[in-house]
Amino acid sequence: MGALEAVILTIITASTPLLLAAIGELVTERSGVLNLGVEGMMIMGAVCGFAIAYTTGSPLLGVGAGLLGGVGMSLLFAFLTQTLMTSQVATGLSLTLLGLGLSGLIGESFTGLPGIKLNAIDIPFLTDIPFIGPILFGQDILVYFSFALVAIVTYVLFRTRTGLIINAVGGNHHSAHALGYDVVKVRYACIAFGGACSGLAGAYLSLAYTPQWIENMSSGRGWIALALVVFSSWLPRRVLIGAYLFGTVWIMGLYVQAMGVAIPAQLLSSLPYLVTIVALVMISGNKTLTRINTPACIGQPFAPER
C-alpha cells in the first residue's frame, strides 16, 4: 500500500463521522431547531454500538443499536423542546452533559475490551485494482451510506414536497402552521433524523474508526459537526466538502507527528479545534452568504395558538 493511498484511506475514516453527524444536524436545523446535543447523541451512539456489537458479536447489530441510541437521546430533546417548549440551547447543552455521563457509566464495563470492527466490503476484482480499488470499492457500508445520505438529503430538501415542508417550517413556522402543517410533528421527525445520523456517527467511531470503547471518545466531534453546518451555510454539498476538509486537518496532525517534525504533539492535536474557530469566523464574517440560507426560525420555540 502506497503512502498516499494510506493517507487518503485515513482521511475517509476521519471525515465520515463528521459528515454523518453534520448532515443530520443540517436537516434538524433546516426545520428550525438548533440541537446542541450532537456530542451527547454521538457518544451514546458510540457506546450503544460497541456494547451491542460486543455482546452479540455482530457489528451490523451494533450499527443499528448506535442509530437507536442516537434516536432515543434526540427524542428526549424533542419532548422537552417541542412539547414542553424549553429553551433549545439549554436543553441541547444538557443533552450533551447527560450523554457524556450516561455513556461513561454504560461503557465502564466495556473499557479495554477488544472491539469488533465493521468490516470493509470486498468486491472481487474491483477491490483488487491498484490504488483506486481499495479507496473506491474497499470501504465499509457507513462510508458509502454517508455519501448516499448527502445525495438523498439534497434531493429531498430541494426537489420534493417533504423538503418544501421542512424548509417552510424552518423558515416561518407561523405561516407553515396556518397552511395546515403540523409544525411540532415535522420538527419531531427532523430531530429524530438528526439523532439517527449522530448515533450512526458515534457507532462509526467505536466500530470502525477505533474499534473499542474509550470514554469521551467523540472528543468534540459533535461540536465540530455543529460548526460544519454553519460553515456549509446549510447546504448539504458544502457539508460534504467541509467534513472532508476537517477530516484532512484531523489526520494531517497525525502524519506530521509520524514524520518526526519537531512540533509539540499537543499543538497538532489542537489544530482541528483552532481550524474550526477560524472557519467559523471566516464564514460568519460573510454576512450575505450566511443570511441567504439560515433558517429564519432557528432556535425559536413554536407554540400553536389555541
Place this chain on the structure above:
Amino acid sequence: MKLILEKRSEQSRAMALLSPLLAIAITVVIGGIIFASLGLDPFKALHVYFVEPVTSLWSIEELIVKAAPLVLIGAGLAICYSANVWNIGAEGQLTIGALFGSAIPVYFTTWQSPLTLVLMLVLGGVGGALFAAIPAALKNRFGANEILTSLMLVYVAQLLLDWLVRGPWRDPKGYNFPQSVPFEGWQLLPLLGEGRVHIGAIFAVIAVIALAIMMGRSLRGFEIRVIGNSPRAGAFAGFDQKRVVWFSFLLSGALAGLAGICEVAGPSGELQPNISPGYGFTAIIVAFLGRLNPIGVLFAGILLAISYLGGEAAQVELGISDKTAQVFQGMLLFFILACDTLILYRVKIVSGRPATAKV
C-alpha cells in the same frame, strides 16, 4: 388522553421556587430506580449519596472545597446566561487562569512574600478573562457563534496545559511525572482552620454577594437583564449589546480563572494535566439550578458538590462507578428545564378528543 399546555397569564412565582425542588425530587426518585436496577438497596444507596456527605465534619469541609469553584464559576455564568450570552467554555478559562497564576511559582520558585499570592490570584483572574475575551471579540467583531468558539477553546486550553506540564514547566526533580514544581508557603492559599478549606470559599461568597447586589441594585444589572430578555428593547433604552457581551464574558472568565488558580494553589498544590473534574461544565448546571440568580447559585453549588462527594462515597462503599455522579448531574439539568415549563404554563390532561370548535 392528551397533555396540553395552557399559557399562564403571568409567570408563576411559586413555581419558580418549586421547580428546582421538584426537579431534585424527580432526580432522586429516578436515581433510586437506577440503584435498584443495579441490584442495590435504593434507600441505602441514596443515603450514601446524598446524606452521608453532610454528616461528618471531614466531609463538610470537603464539600466546601468542592462547592467553592462551582459557586465562583456558576455565579459568573448565571450573569452571562441572564444576558443571553452563552459562555460554555468556563472549563477552558479555568485552565488558562490556573496557568497564568502558576507562572509565578514556576518561574520565581523561591519568591516568598504575601505579594506572591496576591499576584498569582490577580494573574489567574486576568488569564481567565483574557481567554474569555477571544469568543467575546469573535462574536462582536465577526458574529461568530460564541457557544462553538468558547467550547472549542476548552480543548485548546487543556492541550496547552498538557504540553506545559509535560514539557517546559515539568518539575526537573519530579521523576519525570507530568507535574510542575510543588507550590510552597506564600504560593499556597491560606487555610481556614485545621482542615482543607481554603480562602477560595470566601472568594466565592464575596462574588455571590457582589453579583447579587450588582444584578439587583445597579444599572449594569438592569442593562444585562433587559438585553437578555429583549435586545430590541435594550437598544431603545440606549443599552449596547456588544458592551454586555464584553462585560459578561470578561466577568465570567475572570471568575473561572480565579477558580482555576484557587484549585492549583489550594487542593492540588501543583499543576497537573487534570486540574478540574469538569467544574466548568458542572457550573452550567449550577447556574440553571440557581435560577440564574447569584444567591441561588450558592445553594445550587453546594448541592452539586454533594453529588461529587456522593459519587466518591458510593464508589468506595457500594462499589459502583463514580460516573453515576455525572449522570445525576445531567439528569438534574434535564428535569430543571422540564419543570421550568410549569412557570410559564399550566399542564392539563385532556381525555379523549379535544372539543371541536363551534362554528
